[in-house]
Amino acid sequence: MNRLLIVQTAFLGDVVLSQPLWAAAKRCWPNADIDVLVQPQWAPLLAADPALHEVLVFDKRRLDRGLTGLWRLASRLRRRRYDAAICPHPSFRSALLLALAQIPVRVGFRDSAGRWLHTHRLPRDTGRPEPDRALSLLAAWGKNVATFVAAPRLALHPQAIAQADEWREEWGLPVDRPYVCVHPGSVWATKRWLPEGFAAVLSDLADDGYVPVILGGADDIILANLVQDRLRTLPINLAGRLSLPELSLVLARAALLITNDSGPMHMAGALGTSVVAVFGSTTPALGYAPVGSPNRVVEIEMPCRPCGPHGFQKCPLGHFHCMKQIAPADVTAACRELLTASRP
Numbered sequence: 001m002n003r004l005l006i007v008q009t010a011f012l013g014d015v016v017l018s019q020p021l022w023a024a025a026k027r028c029w030p031n032a033d034i035d036v037l038v039q040p041q042w043a044p045l046l047a048a049d050p051a052l053h054e055v056l057v058f059d060k061r062r063l064d065r066g067l068t069g070l071w072r073l074a075s076r077l078r079r080r081r082y083d084a085a086i087c088p089h090p091s092f093r094s095a096l097l098l099a100l101a102q103i104p105v106r107v108g109f110r111d112s113a114g115r116w117l118h119t120h121r122l123p124r125d126t127g128r129p130e131p132d133r134a135l136s137l138l139a140a141w142g143k144n145v146a147t148f149v150a151a152p153r154l155a156l157h158p159q160a161i162a163q164a165d166e167w168r169e170e171w172g173l174p175v176d177r178p179y180v181c182v183h184p185g186s187v188w189a190t191k192r193w194l195p196e197g198f199a200a201v202l203s204d205l206a207d208d209g210y211v212p213v214i215l216g217g218a219d220d221i222i223l224a225n226l227v228q229d230r231l232r233t234l235p236i237n238l239a240g241r242l243s244l245p246e247l248s249l250v251l252a253r254a255a256l257l258i259t260n261d262s263g264p265m266h267m268a269g270a271l272g273t274s275v276v277a278v279f280g281s282t283t284p285a286l287g288y289a290p291v292g293s294p295n296r297v298v299e300i301e302m303p304c305r306p307c308g309p310h311g312f313q314k315c316p317l318g319h320f321h322c323m324k325q326i327a328p329a330d331v332t333a334a335c336r337e338l339l340t341a342s343r344p
Helices: 012-028 040-046 066-079 092-100 130-141 158-162 164-171 195-207 218-229 244-252 263-270 328-342
Strands: 003-007 033-038 054-057 084-087 105-109 120-122 179-183 211-214 256-260 275-278 295-298
Touching (some): 003 092, 012 130, 033 040, 040 244, 084 092, 084 130, 105 130, 164 244, 179 195, 195 211, 195 218, 195 328, 211 218, 244 263, 295 328
Parallel strands (some): 084 105, 179 211, 179 256
């Protein structure tokens, strides 16, 4: 193997949970150039990954959209003369891209939408965590996947490390007190716990002496402000202000992250930061539980859970009990348990 391409053009969490795959591939073929193809907004997160030769982007929403854009990207990939490609992303578009690029060995899952375009198709074990499922694709080469580490790890961007003190001062993060973060957002509305719940937990931890920090992307600013307005103490609100490398730095130095089933949950785990995750419409059994660091999942059992593999923009049954009935006291208790265990 001289050149290998790994394709993961789904959500942020999927990219993070695929990291063990290319780390293991580098162990299998240490002299190979291993590239990864992701959506452009996720590329900065992987810039410092030591296993990767290059991070390529598939701008499927804009520059590479449609058949014309797909063909252009396939042509660029064809010129790179990859020996093989691994596609943990089960979409038809990803499979078609690799076929158009004429990569001779194309490995994917047997239940993928474009499975007939793969040259090698392996079963997806729906009962295993997602990192294990991604690693299982190396069995196409007879590799013993049980020997590989299934916990994702993210490397901090060199610029983030170099500017850490400057950024910390700019954001108002303390140097003499630990801080805890909440990330209340999610692409899917039914994955979002209530703002008043996050505010109650963050207020409890502020009473314990931790500095409260609110995180989120540009789409989460309104939600972050709702959390802030319900807090008993003024937080540091960084929603909409951080790049992915900057978010990585904040998470890596936090005492704890409280969040939903979301991409930042997986980032925190991959950075070694303790996580308390509130699960509603999805369940950890789907394969996307927090992994890589000490963690607790807070959820309530309901016969309608999970209502789908990802979530919805509104509760299909109209009651949203899976989130509304989660008590802030239970989340606070999980946070205090992890924070106590992590003290020297």
